[in-house]
Amino acid sequence: MLKQFKVNPEDSLLVQSEDLGNLVSAIFQKMGVSKEDADLGADVLVSADLRGVDSHGVSNMLRNYVNGYTSGQINPTPDMKIIKESPATANIDSDRGLGIITVPKAMDIAIEKANTVGVGMVTIGNARHLGMASYHAMRALEHDMIGVCMTSCPPSVLPTYGAEPRLGTNPIAMAVPAKNDHPFVFDAATSAVASNKIGIARRLGAKLEPGWLADEFGTPIMETMEVPEKYQLLPVGATRELGSHKGYGLSCIVDILGGVLTGFGYGASPGRPNFGHYVAAYKIDAFTDVDDFKSTMDEWMYMMKNTKPAPGEERVMVAGQPEHEMELIRSKEGIPLHQEVVDWFKDICGELSVEFSLG
Amino acid sequence: MLKQFKVNPEDSLLVQSEDLGNLVSAIFQKMGVSKEDADLGADVLVSADLRGVDSHGVSNMLRNYVNGYTSGQINPTPDMKIIKESPATANIDSDRGLGIITVPKAMDIAIEKANTVGVGMVTIGNARHLGMASYHAMRALEHDMIGVCMTSCPPSVLPTYGAEPRLGTNPIAMAVPAKNDHPFVFDAATSAVASNKIGIARRLGAKLEPGWLADEFGTPIMETMEVPEKYQLLPVGATRELGSHKGYGLSCIVDILGGVLTGFGYGASPGRPNFGHYVAAYKIDAFTDVDDFKSTMDEWMYMMKNTKPAPGEERVMVAGQPEHEMELIRSKEGIPLHQEVVDWFKDICGELSVEFSLG
Numbered sequence: 001m002l003k004q005f006k007v008n009p010e011d012s013l014l015v016q017s018e019d020l021g022n023l024v025s026a027i028f029q030k031m032g033v034s035k036e037d038a039d040l041g042a043d044v045l046v047s048a049d050l051r052g053v054d055s056h057g058v059s060n061m062l063r064n065y066v067n068g069y070t071s072g073q074i075n076p077t078p079d080m081k082i083i084k085e086s087p088a089t090a091n092i093d094s095d096r097g098l099g100i101i102t103v104p105k106a107m108d109i110a111i112e113k114a115n116t117v118g119v120g121m122v123t124i125g126n127a128r129h130l131g132m133a134s135y136h137a138m139r140a141l142e143h144d145m146i147g148v149c150m151t152s153c154p155p156s157v158l159p160t161y162g163a164e165p166r167l168g169t170n171p172i173a174m175a176v177p178a179k180n181d182h183p184f185v186f187d188a189a190t191s192a193v194a195s196n197k198i199g200i201a202r203r204l205g206a207k208l209e210p211g212w213l214a215d216e217f218g219t220p221i222m223e224t225m226e227v228p229e230k231y232q233l234l235p236v237g238a239t240r241e242l243g244s245h246k247g248y249g250l251s252c253i254v255d256i257l258g259g260v261l262t263g264f265g266y267g268a269s270p271g272r273p274n275f276g277h278y279v280a281a282y283k284i285d286a287f288t289d290v291d292d293f294k295s296t297m298d299e300w301m302y303m304m305k306n307t308k309p310a311p312g313e314e315r316v317m318v319a320g321q322p323e324h325e326m327e328l329i330r331s332k333e334g335i336p337l338h339q340e341v342v343d344w345f346k347d348i349c350g351e352l353s354v355e356f357s358l359g
Numbered sequence: 360m361l362k363q364f365k366v367n368p369e370d371s372l373l374v375q376s377e378d379l380g381n382l383v384s385a386i387f388q389k390m391g392v393s394k395e396d397a398d399l400g401a402d403v404l405v406s407a408d409l410r411g412v413d414s415h416g417v418s419n420m421l422r423n424y425v426n427g428y429t430s431g432q433i434n435p436t437p438d439m440k441i442i443k444e445s446p447a448t449a450n451i452d453s454d455r456g457l458g459i460i461t462v463p464k465a466m467d468i469a470i471e472k473a474n475t476v477g478v479g480m481v482t483i484g485n486a487r488h489l490g491m492a493s494y495h496a497m498r499a500l501e502h503d504m505i506g507v508c509m510t511s512c513p514p515s516v517l518p519t520y521g522a523e524p525r526l527g528t529n530p531i532a533m534a535v536p537a538k539n540d541h542p543f544v545f546d547a548a549t550s551a552v553a554s555n556k557i558g559i560a561r562r563l564g565a566k567l568e569p570g571w572l573a574d575e576f577g578t579p580i581m582e583t584m585e586v587p588e589k590y591q592l593l594p595v596g597a598t599r600e601l602g603s604h605k606g607y608g609l610s611c612i613v614d615i616l617g618g619v620l621t622g623f624g625y626g627a628s629p630g631r632p633n634f635g636h637y638v639a640a641y642k643i644d645a646f647t648d649v650d651d652f653k654s655t656m657d658e659w660m661y662m663m664k665n666t667k668p669a670p671g672e673e674r675v676m677v678a679g680q681p682e683h684e685m686e687l688i689r690s691k692e693g694i695p696l697h698q699e700v701v702d703w704f705k706d707i708c709g710e711l712s713v714e715f716s717l718g
Contacts, residue, residue: 117476243595249545260659288482293619296624310521
């Protein structure tokens with residue numbers, strides 16, 4: 001059952017995904033979540049770890065979710081209701097349910113609708129944290145559909161020329177199936193850098209790159225320097241001259257589709273702990289021959305990956321490729337958990353009377 | 360009829376939009392385009408000029424279109440055919456028709472489908488140049504719908520880490536109605552800067568900003584310098600450290616939806632003169648109450664516009680605001696045409712036996 005061993009000087013444990021998933025599910029169940037929902041939520045978290053998206057995996061997120069359940073901010077038994085619907089659309093009141101559990105279900109509704117009329121598009125309001133956006137988008141792949149997911153997050157990012165955060169990191173994800181190659185899976189925040197990257201830079205004493213952040217007054221920092229005490233996040237593009245109005249505008253699109261369109265507000269209003277989500281599925285067969293499409297995606301991926309690299313660069317990659325490569329490794333070798341995370345697991349298992357089954 | 364006067368040392372004429380539209384339509388008709396189609400194409404071009412998007416207006420584009428028609432690359436009487444269809448989708452073979460004329464028609468099909476099932480999504484293959492992407496997206500506004508438009512362009516932009524262009528400038532446009540405020544209208548290339556901005560910088564002897572371009576070998580130029588003889592365009596984000604994988608990935612999304620999904624290839628294959636387009640309409644009433652949505656958009660726009668500006672900045676704007684403000688001015692005062700453009704008009708009118716009616 002357990003396959004774990006020390007791997008590096010950081011004192012990490014390598015844990016098999018199935019074991020980690022079972023433990024996470026057991027903890028969710030102690031929060032009052034049904035077994036089925038707990039298994040789904042565990043799958044979303046462990047998938048993030050398998051794909052190397054540690055920021056959205058077990059180590060980084062489970063504690064927040066446990067806190068959200070125990071403080072009452074997250075509803076363990078949400079009564080999800082479709083409040084408006086058409087053949088291609090639905091708008092759901094997710095009753096403060098955790099996004100990693102409610103959004104896969106919303107995506108399944110979108111997939112069903114796309115199967116019937118070609119496109120399915122579902123908004124989810126009154127919601128909590130989404131987890132890894134690409135998980136939900138990737139749910140469309142096995143149905144030979146293109147999957148899309150966005151989430152309107154509480155504000156942390158400046159608009160272009162602005163001194164106050166008005167938008168969340170508002171990620172956009174899209175998953176597209178290929179034939180023999182791995183799927184194209186784009187999943188990125190519309191901010192210049194992820195917030196946790198800044199935390200890591202500060203911990204390591206690394207310097208900021210120009211354009212990563214604005215100072216506390218909103219002026220983009222365009223020199224190489226240490227991470228300041230107070231700072232603000234910038235949209236992709238960093239400055240107007242470098243195209244930050246593009247990152248800002250795309251973030252607005254996410255706030256409108258995942259926020260305003262739900263009828264439950266948007267990132268800045270009501271703000272935390274609210275989130276709003278958006279998923280969509282496009283049936284490839286409703287546009288063109290599926291087999292031709294997937295073969296062309298193989299050809300397109302091959303072209304992109306075989307682009308001559310710029311001097312000093314090793315290779316050109318395609319969205320979803322690093323995560324695919326990591327998944328191949330971690331599925332076999334296991335997911336590394338830092339000793340500090342292992343200790344947290346031991347503590348929380350003690351508190352909740354869950355058998356600690358990782359070591 | 361004519362309202363024109365010299366405005367500035369550059370010797371521009373100010374021309375009323377209606378007069379300009381009539382002249383452009385007459386020229387399209389001489390290319391073999393029907394009056395109805397010619398009027399539509401003229402409206403797209405003049406709308407770009409009215410909104411200050413001169414890069415996609417009459418001065419910059421009409422000559423290319425005339426060349427395309429006379430060389431046989433653009434078909435003046437295309438037989439647009441829906442080759443695959445579902446209640447929410449259609450895929451169109453546009454028979455080498457000019458995008459500024461075929462895509463509004465495709466958008467009308469998307470709007471009709473959205474009216475019936477909530478979402479309409481139409482791909483257009485075997486196509487020619489799109490014009491201003493937001494024109495097509497904005498067509499949804501009067502129907503209380505959100506409009507989307509993307510176009511897969513021939514390659515001119517490097518992938519992250521790449522030394523060879525693989526993607527077009529691949530713009531994304533989205534238009535969203537508000538109640539009393541102007542609509543939110545995002546329309547931006549996924550490249551760091553527009554190609555014509557570089558041309559202007561070179562003409563004016565202006566320096567490059569760091570991150571605008573890569574050198575001819577693909578290395579991003581991160582210093583302030585004059586425009587080099589040979590260069591390459593970068594995706595939004597400029598370098599991997601600043602998030603160019605996001606601009607690159609978004610450009611890929613456009614290439615897939617506007618290219619691969621049409622079944623007629625993608626940006627790099629077959630390349631010029633082919634383009635592929637994608638439009639979509641989302642019916643707001645299929646998600647939430649339209650009046651509530653539009654009121655919330657007013658509130659959201661107000662919040663964004665009233666963000667405290669960063670030091671030295673005048674104000675925070677919302678996508679579509681500068682274009683809306685320009686349209687108010689140019690609708691009244693006229694559209695400026697450089698003398699060189701006026702001369703071209705005189706020449707082409709002579710060649711085609713069209714009455715030159717601008718002065």
